[in-house]
Amino acid sequence: MKSIQKPYPEVEVIAAGPEQASVLGNLLELYAHDFSEFHDVEIGSNGRFGYESLLLYWSEPGRHPFLIWVQGKLAGLALVKRGSAVFGNETVWDMAEFFVLRGYRRRGIGVQAAHHIWTRFPGSWEVRVMQSNITAQ
Numbered sequence: 001m002k003s004i005q006k007p008y009p010e011v012e013v014i015a016a017g018p019e020q021a022s023v024l025g026n027l028l029e030l031y032a033h034d035f036s037e038f039h040d041v042e043i044g045s046n047g048r049f050g051y052e053s054l055l056l057y058w059s060e061p062g063r064h065p066f067l068i069w070v071q072g073k074l075a076g077l078a079l080v081k082r083g084s085a086v087f088g089n090e091t092v093w094d095m096a097e098f099f100v101l102r103g104y105r106r107r108g109i110g111v112q113a114a115h116h117i118w119t120r121f122p123g124s125w126e127v128r129v130m131q132s133n134i135t136a137q
Helices: 018-035 054-058 109-120
Strands: 011-015 063-070 073-082 093-100
Touching: 011 109, 018 054, 018 063, 018 073, 018 093, 054 063, 063 109, 073 109, 093 109
Parallel strands: none
Antiparallel strands: 011 063, 063 073, 073 093
16 A cells, blocks of 8 residues: 655745746756656756746736745745636646656645645646656656
């Protein structure tokens, strides 16, 4: 029988300000590295994957960047935007990017963080997962 780990009581999802763009950028590098296992993602000649639309999260309405913290330690990120990336429906919320550091996975932290976000933005949601990413499914 598989044991069920107790969820962390101190999962926090905090809105990230523009002064935290470099922190999000660093996490997005780790995310892209992990993602390269499932999708053909090319690293640039500067040794970085990059995330071209990151700064839009502080300049365009309907975009919301978050950092995920567990017991006061950085554990991941979530980028939320208004509008469907698949169907063009502008009324839904889209979980554009969602990433939990490997050391915090398989403990219910991602589920708790996602619920924090869904509660903060009520309504219809679009959450995409690559078919090849069996673990995320």
